[in-house]
Amino acid sequence: MIDLRLLRDEPDLIRASQRARGESESVVDDLLAADERRRLAVQAFETLRAEQKQLGKLMPKAVGDEKAALLARTRDLAAGVKVAEAAVHDADQALRAAHLAVPNVVAPGVPAGGEDDYVVLREVGDKPDLDGPRDHLELGELLGAIDMERGAKVSGSRFPFMTGVGALLQLGLFQLAMQEAVAHGLIPVIPPVLVKPEAMEGTGFLGAHASEVYRLEADDLYLVGTSEVPLAAYHSGEIIPLDEPLRYAGWSTCFRREAGSYGKDTRGIIRVHQFDKVEMFSFCRPEDAAAEHQRLLAIEEGMLAKVELPYRVIDTAAGDLGSSAARKYDCEAWVPTQGRYRELTSTSNCTTFQARRLNVRYRDGDGRTRTAATLNGTLATPRWLVAILENHQQPDGSVRVPKALQPFVGRDVLEPLR
Incomplete structure (x- = not known):
């Protein structure tokens, strides 16, 4: 698979490679979108996990209403983390599928065209x-x-x-x-x-x-x-x-x-x-x-x-x-x-x-x-x-x-x- 850093930095290079191959450029856009969705899913998951860990540190010191509120929030967070984790898994799968669909980047100097254009x-x-x-x-x-x-x-x-x-x-x-x-x-x-x-x-x-x-x-x-x-x-x-x-x-x-x-x-x-x-x-x-x-x-x-x-x-x-x-x-x-x-x-x-x-x-x-x-x-x-x-x-x-x-x-x- 191609380097995702190259995709993010130089998407037009990948598009040009696809044109040289005579193949669709849409797979490049699909991969860019899948990469962005995956990064957003990971960010959302990590935000919820960070809050969950922070609450875990506060819980031993909490009493009364404060502890009840923390418990309620902890339950909500647990459910949210589970959903976010599943979203990351789905995003990983979608990214891999999109990644596998993009062929290697054609090297500079390779002739453009098809079988007879050698x-x-x-x-x-x-x-x-x-x-x-x-x-x-x-x-x-x-x-x-x-x-x-x-x-x-x-x-x-x-x-x-x-x-x-x-x-x-x-x-x-x-x-x-x-x-x-x-x-x-x-x-x-x-x-x-x-x-x-x-x-x-x-x-x-x-x-x-x-x-x-x-x-x-x-x-x-x-x-x-x-x-x-x-x-x-x-x-x-x-x-x-x-x-x-x-x-x-x-x-x-x-x-x-x-x-x-x-x-x-x-x-x-x-x-x-x-x-x-x-x-x-x-x-x-x-x-x-x-x-x-x-x-x-x-x-x-x-x-x-x-x-x-x-x-x-x-x-x-x-x-x-x-x-x-x-x-x-x-x-x-x-x-x-x-x-x-x-x-x-x-x-x-x-x-x-x-x-x-x-x-x-x-x-x-x-x-x-x-x-x-x-x-x-x-x-x-x-x-x-x-x-x-x-x-x-x-x-x-x-x-x-x-x-x-x-x-x-x-x-x-x-x-x-x-």
Whole structure:
């Protein structure tokens, strides 16, 4: 959630952020009103409590009519305090609801607009010159690497089996990603993939993204769509040391309902319901967040270079940011059969938005507690295999294995089964 002090001091900044996102400014006014009602409710409660305490001090000395009057006033105050306390509780609930409805403040310099209003920061690598390229699914079937038909038989649409060299290629990609993360000082983590509601809410995935989330109603637990969720909640309610950023790399299975994506990317493994993912996650001081964001982006670009993919980096427009993100960079790889770049990774600076919800703090140089900043960045998903297969294919249907992946896959070329 956003800082209420910033809201009170600079409400027009929050309104401008909403306009940049293409979202309603009314949530800002709603939050301002809820904040004011809560402060008035607390003030009324504290006034009555102060009078109640004062009467308690006078009571032992009172006699006769004075004591009777004090007793009567004490009874009235007790009832009033009870009502005022209930009003504070209701105001707290209303404030939290209004607070959760306001997304993070967009960082200065982020392009305004929607999904198509991104800014291309750079293009890296040469696109392959392919004559009549096969798409990743055709290649995957030739190689015995992807089986969508049996996945649909067993689990339904968008649940692939990765088989043979497909399984080896995916495992190799993820092991390479974890090696890269560790080489850059990240702590490897295999987190739980079932989390409590407060973890999912704390990371901002129960707002606009709620329809994407699988929920186990009998247990009141959620299946994560990214290990960002358990990693963000890992230090919830803690005061952590942040002389240097705390950096983690989580490898987890992820689940997404892909609600609202009917008809989009239905072929192959671009958009599936279950997939593994390596996700980087950092906790740092707010003043270090912009530099940390660039660090995560550099690790992602290094990984793309390792698997020899042509790609571009875009500065995502405000209207295409998630509710938690103040800024997001996407790395998009070239997909030959589509003749366009497709997102493989993203890295987001969530500033103090998530940590404020999850109560993750640190001590500054004066010993005062401050809210930490959080950042995340993807380092590998099965979608990378789409670009790897298509960019490294050869005319006979074989696929050259990038040099960095060859030790994991055990060969330098994947040959068709038939």
